Amino acid sequence: MPSPIIHIDNIIKTYGPLTVLDGLSMSVMPGEKLALIGPSGSGKTTILRILMTLEKINGGHIEIDGEQLYHMQKAGGLVAADERHLQKMREKIGMVFQHFNLFPHKCVRDNITLAPMLTKGIARAAAEARAMELLDMVGMADKAKSMPAQLSGGQKQRVAIARALALSPKIMLFDEVTSALDPELVEEVLNVMRKLAAETDMTMLLVTHEMGFAHDFADRILFFDKGRIVEEGKPDDIFRNPRQERTQTFLRKVIAAGHRV
Ligand SMILES: Nc1ncnc2c1ncn2[C@@H]1O[C@H](COP(=O)(O)OP(=O)(O)OP(=O)(O)O)[C@@H](O)[C@H]1O
Numbered sequence: 001m002p003s004p005i006i007h008i009d010n011i012i013k014t015y016g017p018l019t020v021l022d023g024l025s026m027s028v029m030p031g032e033k034l035a036l037i038g039p040s041g042s043g044k045t046t047i048l049r050i051l052m053t054l055e056k057i058n059g060g061h062i063e064i065d066g067e068q069l070y071h072m073q074k075a076g077g078l079v080a081a082d083e084r085h086l087q088k089m090r091e092k093i094g095m096v097f098q099h100f101n102l103f104p105h106k107c108v109r110d111n112i113t114l115a116p117m118l119t120k121g122i123a124r125a126a127a128e129a130r131a132m133e134l135l136d137m138v139g140m141a142d143k144a145k146s147m148p149a150q151l152s153g154g155q156k157q158r159v160a161i162a163r164a165l166a167l168s169p170k171i172m173l174f175d176e177v178t179s180a181l182d183p184e185l186v187e188e189v190l191n192v193m194r195k196l197a198a199e200t201d202m203t204m205l206l207v208t209h210e211m212g213f214a215h216d217f218a219d220r221i222l223f224f225d226k227g228r229i230v231e232e233g234k235p236d237d238i239f240r241n242p243r244q245e246r247t248q249t250f251l252r253k254v255i256a257a258g259h260r261v
């Protein structure tokens with residue numbers, strides 16, 4: 001039995017007086033495709049941002065790929081991770097956001113080469129060759145020299161995916177990556193994610209309101225409410241036979257709002 005690639009143990013996250021995650025624990029196996037669903041404000045983005053070290057935790061432990069994320073071993077004990085440790089751990093994880101956050105003054109190719117050259121010291125020629133492979137994979141090779149402002153939303157998001165892949169992460173996090181897109185552009189981005197799921201053994205965590213996509217893509221669905229996992233299971237079980245009242249209510253609402261399940 002392999003060990004989990006992500007192990008979240010009893011984490012607490014507060015914003016001032018607000019406790020967003022109150023003793024959350026969960027594990028993700030290597031290669032697993034996980035969809036996080038749940039109402040607005042339930043903590044889905046917070047979990048991804050914590051894994052990406054964009055937010056600090058107030059308690060608990062997280063292990064990524066066999067190593068503590070926010071702690072490190074020192075003199076036989078665990079101490080808070082320093083910036084160098086966080087930097088090293090960050091390379092294991094890539095994240096794609098709802099709003100693409102591309103560097104506006106860099107062309108598509110340079111958006112992708114920047115991090116590998118700066119953080120890993122990869123030579124320009126090698127970084128550019130890899131960028132072109134990734135752009136080819138997301139169907140954007142012909143736009144390598146374009147500026148972000150010249151791209152459609154779907155194209156920007158495909159570049160953002162290529163950029164996140166450039167550091168060869170073991171884990172990819174996707175936070176509502178299609179929800180800012182015009183409907184006709186959604187499918188081209190979902191197709192890239194389908195391809196990644198099919199052709200790589202990356203572990204993928206997806207936050208989405210696209211229930212149809214979550215159903216097809218995920219090995220396991222986690223339904224969150226108020227910072228807790230209310231229900232989890234295989235897509236067919238969660239979507240066809242949700243056991244918990246709160247899951248049923250949520251699914252009724254998203255279906256009423258026109259989302260396909
Ligand atoms: N920087 C912040 N400062 C204060 N409160 C925050 C901050 N970020 C998030 N929160 C609060 O934490 C809770 C969880 O937010 P989070 O963004 O994780 O929810 P979500 O499940 O991603 O929701 P949505 O589906 O709307 O994206 C919410 O109550 C939110 O208002």
Ligand SMILES: [Mg+2]
Pocket residue numbers: 044045046
């Ligand atoms: Mg969110």
